[in-house]
Each structure stands twice: as C-alpha cells, then as structure tokens.
Amino acid sequence: MKRILKISARAWVLVWVLYSVLLPQHPARAEVFPYKGPQPRFVFLFIGDGMGLAQRAAAESYLAAIQGRDLEQVRLEMNRFPNQALTTTRAVDRFIGGSAAAATALATGFNTRIGYLALDPDHKPRATIAEMARDQGLKVGIVSTVSLDHATPAAFYAHESSRGMYHEIGHDLVQSRFDFLAGGGFLDPAGVRSSNPRGDVRDAARQAGYAIVRDKKSFTGLRPGRGRVIAMNHRLTERGAIPYLIDRTSDDLSLAEFTRKGIELLENPKGFFMMIEGGKIDWACHANDARTAIDEVLDFDLAVKVAVRFMEKHPHDTLIVVTGDHETGGMSLGSASTRTQTRFEILQGQAVSFKAFEEDVRGFRRMGTSFEDAMQLVRQRFGLDGGDLSETDRAELREAFQKSMDGEKHHSNGPDYLRYGECEPFCAMAVRVLNHQAGIGWTSYNHTGIPVVTSALGTGAGLFNGYYPNKDVAWKIMSIMGLKKASRPAR
Numbered sequence: 001m002k003r004i005l006k007i008s009a010r011a012w013v014l015v016w017v018l019y020s021v022l023l024p025q026h027p028a029r030a031e032v033f034p035y036k037g038p039q040p041r042f043v044f045l046f047i048g049d050g051m052g053l054a055q056r057a058a059a060e061s062y063l064a065a066i067q068g069r070d071l072e073q074v075r076l077e078m079n080r081f082p083n084q085a086l087t088t089t090r091a092v093d094r095f096i097g098g099s100a101a102a103a104t105a106l107a108t109g110f111n112t113r114i115g116y117l118a119l120d121p122d123h124k125p126r127a128t129i130a131e132m133a134r135d136q137g138l139k140v141g142i143v144s145t146v147s148l149d150h151a152t153p154a155a156f157y158a159h160e161s162s163r164g165m166y167h168e169i170g171h172d173l174v175q176s177r178f179d180f181l182a183g184g185g186f187l188d189p190a191g192v193r194s195s196n197p198r199g200d201v202r203d204a205a206r207q208a209g210y211a212i213v214r215d216k217k218s219f220t221g222l223r224p225g226r227g228r229v230i231a232m233n234h235r236l237t238e239r240g241a242i243p244y245l246i247d248r249t250s251d252d253l254s255l256a257e258f259t260r261k262g263i264e265l266l267e268n269p270k271g272f273f274m275m276i277e278g279g280k281i282d283w284a285c286h287a288n289d290a291r292t293a294i295d296e297v298l299d300f301d302l303a304v305k306v307a308v309r310f311m312e313k314h315p316h317d318t319l320i321v322v323t324g325d326h327e328t329g330g331m332s333l334g335s336a337s338t339r340t341q342t343r344f345e346i347l348q349g350q351a352v353s354f355k356a357f358e359e360d361v362r363g364f365r366r367m368g369t370s371f372e373d374a375m376q377l378v379r380q381r382f383g384l385d386g387g388d389l390s391e392t393d394r395a396e397l398r399e400a401f402q403k404s405m406d407g408e409k410h411h412s413n414g415p416d417y418l419r420y421g422e423c424e425p426f427c428a429m430a431v432r433v434l435n436h437q438a439g440i441g442w443t444s445y446n447h448t449g450i451p452v453v454t455s456a457l458g459t460g461a462g463l464f465n466g467y468y469p470n471k472d473v474a475w476k477i478m479s480i481m482g483l484k485k486a487s488r489p490a491r
C-alpha cells in the first residue's frame, strides 16, 4: 500500500511537470474565474465609449426630471441588471486609459499600450473573444455608432500598433470574416493616408462575399441567409459616424435598430457573439455637452433593451455584459456654480448637438452675424432665455463670440484650451452656460481615470460582481463561453 502511494505521488509530480512544461500557452488566467455553470449561446458585450457612472446617472436623472417621476421609476435598463461591478481602465503606459488600449483589454484580456489594437505590450498579436467565438463556430457581429474601423470595434478584429491605421484596419475587418458589421463607415477605404495602400477596402469586402448596404430600405429588407453583411447608416457625419441622436431624422438608423437586425441575421443554433458600441458618448463628453451625451447614453440603453427582450426568448442561453472603456470629461452631477441645486430639465431646451451648433457658428463667421443675432439662435438652440443669463454669462458669451468671429485657431495646448477645449469658443461657452445652469459639472475635455461600471445579466452573470481591471471582463467572458485560443489571430 505504502509502495503504491509512493508511486502515485511520483506519478502526480510527473503529471504536474509535464502539464507545466507542455502547456505553457494555456490561458491560465481564465482559471482565476472558474465557471461550472451552463454556457450561454448568445453573448452581448455592450461598450459605452466614455461612459462612466456619472453619464449613466445623468441620463437617468434627466429622464426623471423631464418626466416628473422618481428616479426608481425611470431606471436605465443597464442600471437594473442584478450584477454591478466597478472596473478600472488604465493602460500599461498611462494611468488615464484610451479607447484602443481599453478595448484591447476588453477583447483579449491583455492590458496594453495606448493606441495598440489587439496587441499585447510586447507587440504580440492576441486573439480576441470575437475571433475565438468565430473559430468555435459562432456567428459574430460588431456594431457601433462611429466608423467600423474606429478603435473600439477595431480591437475585436484588427491587430495593429496604431489605431490611426484606418486603411490597414479596414483590410483586417474584411479578413476577420465576421458576419455582421454595422453602424458607421470607413475612414480610409482607398488608402489615401496609408504608406502602403492595399486596394480599396470596399472592393476587397465585396470580393470576400460581403454585401455592403447603405440605404434604409435594403437594410430593413435584409434577411438571414444573405451571408456576410456590412451595413452603414445612409448618412454619415463627422469621422464616418452616425449622427448624434439629437441631430437624427427619421431616416437615420439607431443603435437599437442595428442591434435588432444583427440579432435577426445572426441567430442560429450554435449561437453568436455581438459587441455593440455607443461610440459618441465619448465625443459628446470631450465637448462637455451633457444633453448630447445623455441622448447617446439613452440611445445605447435602448440597444441594451433590445438584447434584454431577446433574452426573454432565450432565458437560459443568454449573457449580456455592459461596460465603459473609460470615463470622459470628469462629468459630475452638481457643480461649483450651482452648488447643491440641479435643474436637469432645462437640458430639454437644447435642440441640437454642439457639433451642429458649431456649423451655425462657422456660418456666423462667414456672414459677419452680430452678437445679438447670434444670441437669438442660442436661445433657439439651447433654450437659454435672456432672463436666465447672468451678467457674467453674457460677458463670457460675448468674449467667446468675439474669439469665434476672429477665427483664431485653438490648439490643444493654447491658452484658451482650459476655457473652450477644442470646440468653437462661442459654442463651447453656450454649452457650458446651459450645463452649469442645469447643475452639471465637468473637469476635463479628455478621458479620466475614474473606474467605470460593469453590469451583467443572464447566464454566468454572477461572475461579474466585484472590483477588477477591465481585462478581467474578457477572461470572465472566455471562461463562461468556454472559449479556447484555438487559432492564431488572422494576421
């Protein structure tokens, strides 16, 4: 008996040594999150770009204010999820994270350098959960309100050392063989800004069997079995993005509509993985434009709602994870100028985004519009009544108007940056006056290092509770989906 035990102990040591030597590439971190439950077939990862707790709370508080209801009655869908966590967002080389590095962490489980897409800090390509899902026979969808080659979507299929290599990223997209890519457009399909152009991305996509759909009628008519699809909103505004919700018309498609169509096209017995990004929450927060940001959060939350409705049909088969890649703007509910007062309802008077108003300001400059005439439009665009404005507000607006009319170039390191960020001064000031009156404060025109909220619902969702770095979101999803790093990344 003793002899048997002795042999068996030696055998165990041998097994352990062989295991450690032969399987060094095993994704050992995944074992930090052991999961024994059932595997969901349908997995949604929602990423609100620039969306921290303040953005989520502001959207909810705004809804309650304009509807005159209790906060508890207007909970955002994502805020109702039973599992809520805090997630840190730093990159390896910078405390304050960025979209590419954060999306890489969320997609691959590796913390990386600012600007890298699905490469680890040593420049090694790492497989993404979307690629792993594809290799296991699941269908894959990537949806965003910004261009399809933008940092967040790109980190799920491209492996590049710079998020700005839009042409190369476009070709990576085609090579991904993902099934459904939808939302915005391409930023450098022809390779105009590439040092090594490889032919038009759209031609390559068609040759690879993708249908490229740009009008609403064809989009609505898409049915399962059509094959791989790249679908864009018919109207793309700045940087190839879908217009802000506040500037949309009924012809424009919403994030929820793209998500619903994705589900329709991708649903199959093996399952799917979908990443859905609200990409312009970040852009509105860079401009410190609360109302536009709030609308983007609401647009995003409606897409989350679509996934929740789908889950009601597949209650034991679905996992929904919602997170942010980093916070933007250092947004707060409450500001120095209004102390403990808030009037979120006045944001309802804003009719257009800062971006649309910037167009107006450029028009003023061309036409030599007077300050009083410009203020008329401020009243229309932002609902700012003359009576609402203090002497200080008017003086600040007049000074900013003059700067815009002088057409001074504003550089990110120039003296006016602290006052106006990178927007037209008059536009920045109109937005700021409205935000301050509503009781919303901002501390930055860029990202901040405040942790974001991660929410989870459905099969395996309990694993997401806690306080952890963003990369763990990927390891948890891999563990729950039983994903294996079966193949190397596409290139």
Ligand SMILES: [Zn+2]
Residues within 6 Å of the ligand: 049, 050, 098, 099, 100, 282, 325, 326
């Ligand atoms: Zn971002």
